[in-house]
Amino acid sequence: MTQIKIKRVYEDPETEDGCRVLVDRLWPRGMKKEHLKYDVWEKDIAPSPELRKWFHEDPVKHWEGFSALYRKELETSETARNFLTTIRPYKTVTLLYASKEPVRNHARILQQFLEAHLG
Numbered sequence: 001m002t003q004i005k006i007k008r009v010y011e012d013p014e015t016e017d018g019c020r021v022l023v024d025r026l027w028p029r030g031m032k033k034e035h036l037k038y039d040v041w042e043k044d045i046a047p048s049p050e051l052r053k054w055f056h057e058d059p060v061k062h063w064e065g066f067s068a069l070y071r072k073e074l075e076t077s078e079t080a081r082n083f084l085t086t087i088r089p090y091k092t093v094t095l096l097y098a099s100k101e102p103v104r105n106h107a108r109i110l111q112q113f114l115e116a117h118l119g
Helices: 050-058 059-075 079-087 108-117
Strands: 003-008 019-022 094-095
Touching: 003 108, 050 059, 059 108, 079 108, 094 108
Parallel strands: 003 094, 019 094
Antiparallel strands: none
C-alpha cells in the first residue's frame, strides 16, 4: 500500500519522501521554480478557487464547512480518480503544500481522502 505523507514546500527534501507532488493551485510565495524539488504539480487536485477564497476569509470559522465541501469536490473529481491510479505503484508519496497552518490545510484533507481510497 502507498504511504501518503504531507510536508511544507519550504522543508528540505529527503530520500524517504518518495514521489513529491505539489498540491497547491498557486505557486508557493517566495519559492523559485528551480529550488523546489518536486516530481509533479497536481494543481487541479487542489480546492476550487471559489472554495479556497471562501475558506481564507475565516479559516477557523470555515474549517468544518471547507473540509466537507473539499471532500465532496474530491469524490466527484476525475482528476482525483486519475491521481489515485497514478500514485498506486509508489511506495511513498509526499504531498507538498505552502500553507503556514499545519492542521487546517487542504493537504491534510487530501491525505485522508487518498488513504481512504488506497486502503
